[in-house]
Every structure is written in structure tokens, then in C-alpha cells.
Amino acid sequence: MNAEQALIAYVLRLADNALILGQRMIEVVAAGPELEEELANANFALDFIGQARMLYTCAGELEGQGRSEDDFAFMRDEREFQNLLLLEQPNGHFGDALVRQFLFESFYVHLLDGLTRCSAPGLAEIAARAIKEVKYHLRHHSQWLIRLGDGTELSHARVQASLDDAWQYTGEMFVADAVDTVVHESFAGPDLEAVAVLWRRDVAAVVEQATLALPGDQAMASGGKDGRHSEHFGFLLAEMQTMQRSFPGATW
Amino acid sequence: MSKQEWPLYEVFIRSRAGLSHRHAGSVHAADDQMALDNARDTYTRRSEGISIWVVPSARIVASDPAETAAFFDPAEDKIYRHPTFYEVPDGVDNL
Numbered sequence: 190m191n192a193e194q195a196l197i198a199y200v201l202r203l204a205d206n207a208l209i210l211g212q213r214m215i216e217v218v219a220a221g222p223e224l225e226e227e228l229a230n231a232n233f234a235l236d237f238i239g240q241a242r243m244l245y246t247c248a249g250e251l252e253g254q255g256r257s258e259d260d261f262a263f264m265r266d267e268r269e270f271q272n273l274l275l276l277e278q279p280n281g282h283f284g285d286a287l288v289r290q291f292l293f294e295s296f297y298v299h300l301l302d303g304l305t306r307c308s309a310p311g312l313a314e315i316a317a318r319a320i321k322e323v324k325y326h327l328r329h330h331s332q333w334l335i336r337l338g339d340g341t342e343l344s345h346a347r348v349q350a351s352l353d354d355a356w357q358y359t360g361e362m363f364v365a366d367a368v369d370t371v372v373h374e375s376f377a378g379p380d381l382e383a384v385a386v387l388w389r390r391d392v393a394a395v396v397e398q399a400t401l402a403l404p405g406d407q408a409m410a411s412g413g414k415d416g417r418h419s420e421h422f423g424f425l426l427a428e429m430q431t432m433q434r435s436f437p438g439a440t441w
Numbered sequence: 442m443s444k445q446e447w448p449l450y451e452v453f454i455r456s457r458a459g460l461s462h463r464h465a466g467s468v469h470a471a472d473d474q475m476a477l478d479n480a481r482d483t484y485t486r487r488s489e490g491i492s493i494w495v496v497p498s499a500r501i502v503a504s505d506p507a508e509t510a511a512f513f514d515p516a517e518d519k520i521y522r523h524p525t526f527y528e529v530p531d532g533v534d535n536l
Binding site for chain 1: 447468469470471472474475478479481482483486
């Protein structure tokens, strides 16, 4: 794999992460617990969809074969998506979805921060835009984690269970494969080991403030970066792609 | 799940530097920080502001509509309180 191929794969992964998480969040639009939280979730989901659009367009330009953002989003199959497993996990209850957002965004801000200093054409600009959005998401979700963890006995127990359940999907974020390594070395991309240290520090601080317990070391699930997804993914993709699959090229 | 509603907060937004905060509406929130977040997500989605204040609605002291007459009517016929009876001398540009 040469540096250009690795960069395209890398940008597509970032785009897949943003799209799949955005799609998951959109599933609960109109089901928010309060009007204000409903609006926040929809805003955040659209932030991710917007990032996915910029990143797919960037990947298409790097690839130079005329593939559009829609081609990447709607015309690829399950194995071609390389998003993290954490992001495709079902929404579950409010605490489950919140923990998923918190764990990912704690990682994503540091990843984006690294990317703002990378030398890849276009990517640094996209990261600079995205990081402002994600910093706010993280603030919002950190506060919710603290509120629920340090809330009632019931909210504490439920959100602790959410944290324990989601933990197995966090290891994958920090395992650098060939794509990560090439982008790190050839384009001054983020160093995942350094990101892992920052992530651990930040997550531990919020979890402690939330009076929750950090889950212990355990076997970590992986496969998302290789296109091997959990059983939930096919359903997500089917719903997301049905229009373009049924009416290819349809516009409105 | 409790059906008890979260307390109401009034939202004030300053649209740009130099202007004062103006009342934009209200949000429900369980605590102060959430009120600020909710105000941001509800009222500044289209770049409406650069600063937000939130105040618990219960802490606002309001005039009583029943006392409107006593409160405000007496000012109506005091036209001499409007500075329209003074002639501005020539050469005074800024008064």
C-alpha cells in the first residue's frame, strides 16, 4: 500500500465513522426524552452527517475516479465500510447511547486535534471545522454522564451497566494498523498511542466525577477497521441505503 | 419515569458585540449547565448569538398585570418628561 492509497482508506474510515454514528443518532430523532435534548441530538447527528459529506468528497477527490459522497455512502456494501464497531452499536436506552457518544467523542477530539496538524491536503481544514463541533458534543455528553452517574441509585446503576457493556469496543480505536501507521508517518497524522493516553486520562476524570467505576482490562472486540461488523450493521445499512438501492441516482 | 417537568429558564441572547442581551424565549432544564446547553441548542442554531444568559424563570420578579394602571398610566400625561420642549442652540452638535 502506498501513501496515497493509505490516505484514501484513512479518510474513508473517518467518513464512515461520522456517517454511521450520524445514522444511528438519526434513528432516535423524534423520540427524545425532552424537546431540548431532542434538538441537541438532531443537531449533533447533522454535525456528523456534515463531516461525513466533507470527508467523502475529500476521499473522492483524492481517489480521482469520480465517485461522489453519495456513491460512497449508499452504493458500498457492508464489508467496504470500515467504521469502528462502537459506532454501529444500537442506541439502547438513553444511557447506552450517551455512553457510546462519550467514549467515542473523548477519542475523536484528540484524533481531530492531531489531524489539524497533518499535512494531508484538505484533511487538516476539515478537522479544524469538525473539532469545534465535537468539543461541544463532548461537553454535553460528559455533563450528562456526570448527571446520571452522580444522580439517583437507579440512574447510577443503569449508566454503569452501559459503560461496562460499551467498554469492549474501545480497544479497537487505538490499535494502529497499516493505514494508521502510513498516515502517521507520511502525512504527520495522529499517533494513536499518544491519543490513547489522553483518552484514558480524560475518560477517567469524567468517570470519577460521575462516581462511576472504570471497567477493568478485558478482551476487546475488533474488526470494524477491516470491514467485519457486528450483526446490527446489516440492518442499519439496509435502512440507510434502501432509497438509493431501489431508485439508483434518484434526486429531489 | 417521572412525569415531573424540569424547571423553566428564561434565555437572553446577545447577537453581537456592543448590543445588549435580549429575551429570546425559554427552555426546560434540570440544572444551570443544562439550561445553558439547551439554550445554545435551541436558540443559536442559526448563528443568532455570541453570548447567552439563562435565568431561572422563578427568580424573575415581574410587575403584576392587575396593577398596570397604577404602574404605568401616570406616566402617560407627563409630556414634559419628554425632552421635546427645549430648543437646541446653534452650534451644539452633540447633546
